[in-house]
Amino acid sequence: MTTMTTTTAPTATTVLDASGVTMRFGGLTAVRSVDLTVNSGEIVGLIGPNGAGKTTFFNCLTGLYVPTEGKVEYKGTVLPPKPHLVTQAGIARTFQNIRLFANMTVLENVLVGRHTRTKEGLWSALLRLPGFKRAEEASRERAMELLEFTGLAAKADHLARNLPYGEQRKLEIARALASEPGLLLLDEPTAGMNPQETRAAEELIFAIRDKGIAVLVIEHDIRFIMNLCDRVAVLVQGEKIVEGPAEVVQADERVIAAYLGTPFEGAPGQEEAAEVEAAEAHSTTEGDDK
Ligand SMILES: Nc1ncnc2c1ncn2[C@@H]1O[C@H](COP(=O)(O)OP(=O)(O)OP(=O)(O)O)[C@@H](O)[C@H]1O
Structure with a gap:
């Protein structure tokens, strides 16, 4: 075979x-x-x-x-x-300087990143309609998956500000990934x-x-x-x-x-640099003459 x-x-x-x-x-x-x-x-x-x-x-x-x-x-x-x-x-991004919600938990930070992917509207959220609850559950599940993926699941309930630096950077990435x-x-x-x-x-x-x-x-x-x-x-x-x-x-x-x-x-700017150098050389020569 x-x-x-x-x-x-x-x-x-x-x-x-x-x-x-x-x-x-x-x-x-x-x-x-x-x-x-x-x-x-x-x-x-x-x-x-x-x-x-x-x-x-x-x-x-x-x-x-x-x-x-x-x-x-x-x-x-x-x-x-x-x-x-x-x-x-x-397109998702992270920033040069960490931009986490320091006083929110690790999980909440990732949930914030999901808002562009949740369709439930304001009223649904305020009245906690069934659609909102289902969407919320699905979001939590996905956020936990992302925390597993980035190795942060065990710290889901920790405040973001208490994470070591390297993990804060990972959390930024998890949050960016939450927007799929x-x-x-x-x-x-x-x-x-x-x-x-x-x-x-x-x-x-x-x-x-x-x-x-x-x-x-x-x-x-x-x-x-x-x-x-x-x-x-x-x-x-x-x-x-x-x-x-x-x-x-x-x-x-x-x-x-x-x-x-x-x-x-x-190189960009090389011409300008050459001009400056030439001008400097010229003024030095003039100075020498005096
Ligand atoms: N909002 C702004 N207004 C005016 N100039 C700016 C602005 N943002 C950046 N610049 C200037 O644009 C140039 C490029 O800056 P930029 O921060 O993009 O460089 P970079 O390659 O990211 O630098 P670094 O590696 O230091 O972060 C710099 O001269 C900077 O001063």
Whole structure:
């Protein structure tokens, strides 16, 4: 007897398609014509030195900012520039600085994250109609599943503020997952973590990807990002200078230069820097003449 195994090649669909995204604050261009796609089944990293425009770009994706130019599509539909509508569409995020409800329990924090997925209205909630009770029960069940998944179930009744730092970050992720996203945006998920917590975060992100949720992650920890991501994009002074598999990006001299602070050919702002240097040299020479 022969055993037939059919393997279906994964068909990568584009989950996020950001094109030509520019964000200006007055005279400052924080993000300059950035294109980025994230496909289903992918973990994509976004790196860059401080002030490169990473969080601003995230804010453009999630409706916190309306980009000055450009377009953001989620699964082929242009996103409305309102955070709650973006969440409803299927994009969830965590923030650089933890934003939990400190005096609510771990479970309650996750339940808050479910509000975009519960259909029961205000009256139903106030009058505690049967539909509301059923929805509430289903929400609690789902929230507990997510706490199991993130390893926090045993602490469901603890106040969020009493969790150790690494677990607070996990809880943020559990809360983001509660909106049942197709794409999860993580803004520096390992900031402030010790090496064990960082390793646990890495495993959790792989597990999230394995559940079919695409991930876009901003991180300063280069080793973490290179280990984690299928693809990495590098922002420098608001521009995407390189994008590719981790090993390619890691070896790119423009990326090395951006991190080590050495100017490189074609770097944004290089021309201006050269002009300043020339002007300085000129004024020094003039000074020498006197
Ligand atoms: N709301 C705002 N108004 C004016 N300027 C802003 C605003 N938000 C960000 N910027 C500026 O835009 C640039 C990019 O900032 P952003 O926070 O996006 O960088 P980043 O890459 O996330 O930095 P970091 O890694 O330090 O978090 C910076 O020069 C910052 O000062």
